Every structure is written in C-alpha cells, then in structure tokens.
Amino acid sequence: MAGEAEQQLRAYVEYLRDMGVHDFYRQGEPVYAEAASFAAVDAVTVVEDVVATQSLPTKPSVVERQVASVPIAVPVAPGPTASVPSRPQFLEPPIAKLVSFDDLVPLPATRVDAAHKAEALIGIKAEIGDCTRCPLAYAGRRTIVFGDGDANARLMFVGEGPGADEDASGIPFVGKAGQLLNNMIQAMGLKREEVYIANIVKCRPPANRVPEPVEANTCDEFLLQQIDVVQPQVIVALGSTAAMYLLGVKQSLSALRGRWHSCRGAKLAVTYHPAFLLRDPRMKGDAWKDLQMVMGEMGLKGATRG
Known part of the structure; x- marks a missing residue:
C-alpha cells in the first residue's frame, strides 16, 4: 500500500512539474514557479488531498513541509476600473x-x-x-x-x-x-x-x-x-x-x-x-x-x- 501511495504521489509530482511548480518538495522557500496562479492553486490542492488521504510517514515529509510554503496568488477578476496586478516575483523567468x-x-x-x-x-x-x-x-x-x-x-x-x-x-x-x-x-x-x-x-x-x-x-x-x-x-x-x-x-x-x-x-x-x-x-x-x-x-x- 505504501508503494502504491508513493507511486501516486510521484505522479502528482510530475503533474506539478508540468504546471511549473518545481520546488514544492525542497527544503526552504521555493526559488520560483513558472505556472499561472490558477494552475498552482489546483496543483497544490491535489497534493494536499494526497497527503491527507495516503499513509505517509509520521515525520513530516519534504512534500508536506513545502506544500505550505508554495506561494499562491489567487487571481481576482478585474472589475471595470480594476488594474491587472503586476507579475509576481516568483513567476519571473x-x-x-x-x-x-x-x-x-x-x-x-x-x-x-x-x-x-x-x-x-x-x-x-x-x-x-x-x-x-x-x-x-x-x-x-x-x-x-x-x-x-x-x-x-x-x-x-x-x-x-x-x-x-x-x-x-x-x-x-x-x-x-x-x-x-x-x-x-x-x-x-x-x-x-x-x-x-x-x-x-x-x-x-x-x-x-x-x-x-x-x-x-x-x-x-x-x-x-x-x-x-x-x-x-x-x-x-x-x-x-x-x-x-x-x-x-x-x-x-x-x-x-x-x-x-x-x-x-x-x-x-x-x-x-x-x-x-x-x-x-x-x-x-x-x-x-x-x-x-x-x-x-x-x-x-x-x-x-x-
């Protein structure tokens, strides 16, 4: 069961990488992420669900520690007078x-x-x-x-x-x-x-x-x-x-x-x-x-x- 959970978690790691969220499983603050914020929100939600439902080690894993540290910018639809926010620093190339x-x-x-x-x-x-x-x-x-x-x-x-x-x-x-x-x-x-x-x-x-x-x-x-x-x-x-x-x-x-x-x-x-x-x-x-x-x-x- 543990091996199955690991394989599934790795699959989500690949998914996150495709979305551009690369550093969520490293210690320390992420260096950058290239995905749009919508994708980052969806991807992190997926991993949070996996972490919550799968049998993981008692000691907090690198994944668990980093999910909390991934910067997420939730987009807000601009109104008639609203200006589009500048590109967040963590999305820079x-x-x-x-x-x-x-x-x-x-x-x-x-x-x-x-x-x-x-x-x-x-x-x-x-x-x-x-x-x-x-x-x-x-x-x-x-x-x-x-x-x-x-x-x-x-x-x-x-x-x-x-x-x-x-x-x-x-x-x-x-x-x-x-x-x-x-x-x-x-x-x-x-x-x-x-x-x-x-x-x-x-x-x-x-x-x-x-x-x-x-x-x-x-x-x-x-x-x-x-x-x-x-x-x-x-x-x-x-x-x-x-x-x-x-x-x-x-x-x-x-x-x-x-x-x-x-x-x-x-x-x-x-x-x-x-x-x-x-x-x-x-x-x-x-x-x-x-x-x-x-x-x-x-x-x-x-x-x-x-």
Missing part, C-alpha cells in the same frame, strides 16, 4: 536567477587537506544519497553519476549532464563523448586518472535534453562542494550549459572562450563539449587552442609521440 558559483557562498574558511580529500568526496556522495530533490529523480534516471578521477587533481572538467552510458555505469563521460574527452586529456599529456570529471547535474535528463534551471540550481550545491574539496588549479567548462551555471552568465561560447574566468579560487576556461565536437569535427582545432591555453597555465608539454 528562472534564467534571471543565474548566480555564479563564486557568488553562491563564500569560499570555506578552512580547506580540506590532500590526505582527506577522497574521504570528503565520499561524504558528499553519501549526503546526496538516493536523491529526490529535483524533477530528474522522477524522470527515468537509473543511477546518480557523482564524479570520477583524482581527488587531488590540478585540472577539473565540468560537463552538462550524464547520457545513457553514464546513467547505466554511474561514471561521467564514458560514452563516445567520453572517449573523445579521454583523447583530449591524453593529448594534453595527462591521464584520465589524473584529472577530476563531474557534471552540472548528476542525473540524466530525459532524451539527453538540456537541464532545466530548477534541476541545475538544485544540484549545483553538490558540484560546488566537489570543487571546494578538490581545489583544482584550473577548471574547464565543457559547453555553454556548464559555463552558464558555473559563471552565472548567459553568453555565447565564442564570447567566453579564449580568456580566463574565475571559479571557486580556480582559473576557468571555456571550450566546446565533446558531444558537440563529434557533431562538428571542424571545431576540434578551436577546442585544441582552448586546451593549449590551459596547458600553458599548468606548465604541461603535451603528449610526446613515440
């Missing part, structure tokens, strides 16, 4: 909420030492658990893809999100795009085991679509912790989605490439996502220029040909 990783929280006062970085990463992974914080938990994901590589890496790559191969294995960048990334790393004179690789979101978006803002904004707290633990010298943002959320700006890739940015005490470079390079191999030369800029900063000589 989510792209306006972009905040760089540098501005999300201050850098830690004390940093994790090299001997305890691997242990600290394990702690972050345990904190994530079987995550249900955002809609991707209910969108068919199989595995949470945490990260991979050296906890003391000088170089960190950040992509967009897992694909089908990553969702199956639990390891980032293991499909065709991952094979190309491995070749890029080797060309720089490094091994994959010497770098750290992660993504903006840790669950595969349906059909490999771009992560929605609520998904990226929910997951970024864990990526931020990973960066703060690894403390890389250089971060390479792979593609526009990774660059947008790390830097908190929405600009074209051409405007961001070829110069240094800052992220959590590291220098950040922007280049093309390997999946894009597979679709348009003509851009591999430009991507190599970006990696050469990274190599120069890190004092890498590149792979030697035998």
Whole structure:
C-alpha cells in the first residue's frame, strides 16, 4: 500500500512539474514557479488531498513541509476600473536567477587537506544519497553519476549532464563523448586518472535534453562542494550549459572562450563539449587552442609521440 501511495504521489509530482511548480518538495522557500496562479492553486490542492488521504510517514515529509510554503496568488477578476496586478516575483523567468558559483557562498574558511580529500568526496556522495530533490529523480534516471578521477587533481572538467552510458555505469563521460574527452586529456599529456570529471547535474535528463534551471540550481550545491574539496588549479567548462551555471552568465561560447574566468579560487576556461565536437569535427582545432591555453597555465608539454 505504501508503494502504491508513493507511486501516486510521484505522479502528482510530475503533474506539478508540468504546471511549473518545481520546488514544492525542497527544503526552504521555493526559488520560483513558472505556472499561472490558477494552475498552482489546483496543483497544490491535489497534493494536499494526497497527503491527507495516503499513509505517509509520521515525520513530516519534504512534500508536506513545502506544500505550505508554495506561494499562491489567487487571481481576482478585474472589475471595470480594476488594474491587472503586476507579475509576481516568483513567476519571473528562472534564467534571471543565474548566480555564479563564486557568488553562491563564500569560499570555506578552512580547506580540506590532500590526505582527506577522497574521504570528503565520499561524504558528499553519501549526503546526496538516493536523491529526490529535483524533477530528474522522477524522470527515468537509473543511477546518480557523482564524479570520477583524482581527488587531488590540478585540472577539473565540468560537463552538462550524464547520457545513457553514464546513467547505466554511474561514471561521467564514458560514452563516445567520453572517449573523445579521454583523447583530449591524453593529448594534453595527462591521464584520465589524473584529472577530476563531474557534471552540472548528476542525473540524466530525459532524451539527453538540456537541464532545466530548477534541476541545475538544485544540484549545483553538490558540484560546488566537489570543487571546494578538490581545489583544482584550473577548471574547464565543457559547453555553454556548464559555463552558464558555473559563471552565472548567459553568453555565447565564442564570447567566453579564449580568456580566463574565475571559479571557486580556480582559473576557468571555456571550450566546446565533446558531444558537440563529434557533431562538428571542424571545431576540434578551436577546442585544441582552448586546451593549449590551459596547458600553458599548468606548465604541461603535451603528449610526446613515440
């Protein structure tokens, strides 16, 4: 019976997501909702009915806590002289909420030492658990893809999100795009085991679509912790989605490439996502220029040909 109730509740979570009420099941105040207020009122009423009628844990669930905190604007039909109210702040487009990783929280006062970085990463992974914080938990994901590589890496790559191969294995960048990334790393004179690789979101978006803002904004707290633990010298943002959320700006890739940015005490470079390079191999030369800029900063000589 409990499993049946959970499935029904998840179905209503999907319904609410379709209506635009994304953050009702998270702790804290919602960041935004994109639905019209009529839909928000109807959707919250549905969940309240489910919570009231189904057998739920004695401890208040995240759903119960958040239903009460979803801001609801009940529309009133304007009279002959009434003016239409301004758009509520929580209905503003989510792209306006972009905040760089540098501005999300201050850098830690004390940093994790090299001997305890691997242990600290394990702690972050345990904190994530079987995550249900955002809609991707209910969108068919199989595995949470945490990260991979050296906890003391000088170089960190950040992509967009897992694909089908990553969702199956639990390891980032293991499909065709991952094979190309491995070749890029080797060309720089490094091994994959010497770098750290992660993504903006840790669950595969349906059909490999771009992560929605609520998904990226929910997951970024864990990526931020990973960066703060690894403390890389250089971060390479792979593609526009990774660059947008790390830097908190929405600009074209051409405007961001070829110069240094800052992220959590590291220098950040922007280049093309390997999946894009597979679709348009003509851009591999430009991507190599970006990696050469990274190599120069890190004092890498590149792979030697035998």
